[in-house]
Amino acid sequence: MRLLNLLTRFELRKILRRKSTLVGIIIILAVAVFLEFMSVSGENVVGEDGNDISGLSAISLSRQNAHRLAGELNTESIAAAIDRHLLATKKTENLNKTTEEGISLSNKAYGKYEQKDVEINNLIRIAYSSSDKYDYYIMDKLSTHDASAFYQKRMDKINKYLNMEFSYGNYSTDEKDYFKAMNGKINVPFKFDYSSGWMNLMRDLDLVILVTAFVISLSVSRVFAGEYQSGADSIILSSRYGRSKLISAKLRASFLFSTGLYFGSILFLTVIMLSVYGQYGSGSNIQIILFQSPYPLTIFQTYLASVLIGYIACLLIMSITLLFSARMKSPFSVILCSVVLLLAPLFIPDSKSSRLFNNLLNLLPSKMLDGYSVFARYESYHVFNRIIAEPWVIGAVALTFTLAFLPFTYHSFKHHQVV
Incomplete structure (x- = not known):
């Protein structure tokens, strides 16, 4: 075991010292910082004086306003928001213009009355x-008595969606019942709080995870193929532990590197995002930011599940790259095949005639990295006469193939014939 640990550290240092690894890490950090910059620069609100506020000041004002209303999104709080909106629109001095669609407030009135309720009103x-x-103007047509129908309206929209006609196939009765039962487990009234930070964080997770997966693939591509290219395979495979402990050390080092890089990237993005937006909203229902999501989870639980699914998907990509590396003699060929496998599915459009094709497409490695958005979809798989929601199938498939590919990688390098 001591020798194995020593060999693992040696192989890990080899991966970390490669220029491609350093460049990859810099790219990940740059992407995370860029996404943070875009999120902050895209924030705009209207102040009480009617002037536009953007950037960090906008975030601070939005956070203050929304957190002031934190609590249960019950009939009373919804009715109060409707009432405040109607009172503001009844004052003629607040109006900008009135059209057939609805009433438009002046900038100053919007900043004074409407901006404070913008998250709940949305x-x-x-x-x-x-x-x-x-319909932005729908609140002009509501009264406080309509507040009691808020959660029924949500279920009406879900039921209508589940009963729609789709060209790629409709939901079966069992699938409809399954998703209705999932929605029935959601705690209502929703817990509400400022959640823009978490929403932006999970939206940006997909791209950061995709870039991290690419860097992992790039960094481990030389683990075995590099030995072929340098001619070191003849020395390694003829040594005492070359066909056993050293191969295990290479696999362990790849796993440790991939794990460290993945969670380091996620931690960096999370810290810089929440340090600006704040941590409010982690205990709110995911439906606050994904209104029709069928999953009975909080925002923080959805974040953890998305991170976990992304991690397992990255391990799958790592294992595929290692298998290519063990069977191909050129690191360039390994990188090319891995990149094609990673990126090509992103350009395959969803089928308009086959739900099965779409479900299979979503099980390809690059599609698995889209962890956050799957919690907004009503997709499931039939496994041994049971219906299982898409996120759990993605995680299980990724883990299964990861564990299946690693033994093949081990034996491919072990039985490699030195020329």
Whole structure:
């Protein structure tokens, strides 16, 4: 065991000292910082004086306003938000213009009255709008008595969606019942709080995980193929532990590197995002930011599940790259095949005629990295006469193939014939 640990550290240092690894880490950090910059620069609110506020000041004001309303999103809080909106629109001095669509407030009135409720009002508009469009002016048509129908409106939208006609196949009765049962487990009234930081964080996770997966693939591509290219395979495989402990050390080093790089990248993105936006909203229902999501999870639980699924998917990509590396003699060929496998599925459009094709497409490695958005979808798989939600199938498939590929990698290098 001591020798194995020593060999593992040696192989790990080899991976870390490669220029490609250093460049990859810099790229990951740069992408995370860029996404943070784009999120912050894209924040805009209206102040009480009617002037536009952007950037960090906008985030601070939005956080203050939304957190002031933190608590249960119950009938009373929804009715109060509707009432405040209607009172503001009844004062003629607050109006900018009135059209057939609805009432438009002046900038100053919007900043004074409407901006404080913008997060709750957005949820109300989503709930009461028709299924096919978002109606910004729907609140002008509501009364405080409509507040009690908020959660029923949400379920009406879900039921309508589940009963729609889709060209690629409709939901079966069992699938409808499955998703209705999932929705029935969601705690209501929702817990509400400022959650823009978590929403931006999970939205940006997908890209950071994709870039991290690419860097992992790039960094481990030379683990075995590099030995072929340098001619060191003849020395390694003829040594005492070359066909046993050294191979295990290479696999362990790849796993440790991939794990460290993945969670380091996620931690960096999480810290810089939440340090700016704050941690409010972690205990809120995921439905606060994914309104029709069928999953009975909090925002923080969804974040953890997304990170875990992304991690297992990255391990799958690592294991595939190692298998290529063990069977190919050129690191360039390994990188080329790995990149094609990673990126090509992203350009394959969803089928308009086959749900099965779409479900299989979502089980390809690069599609697995889209961990956050799967919690917004109503997708499931039939496994041994049981219906299982998409995120759990993705995780199980990725883990299964990861564990299956590693023994093949071990034996491919072990039985390599030196020329």
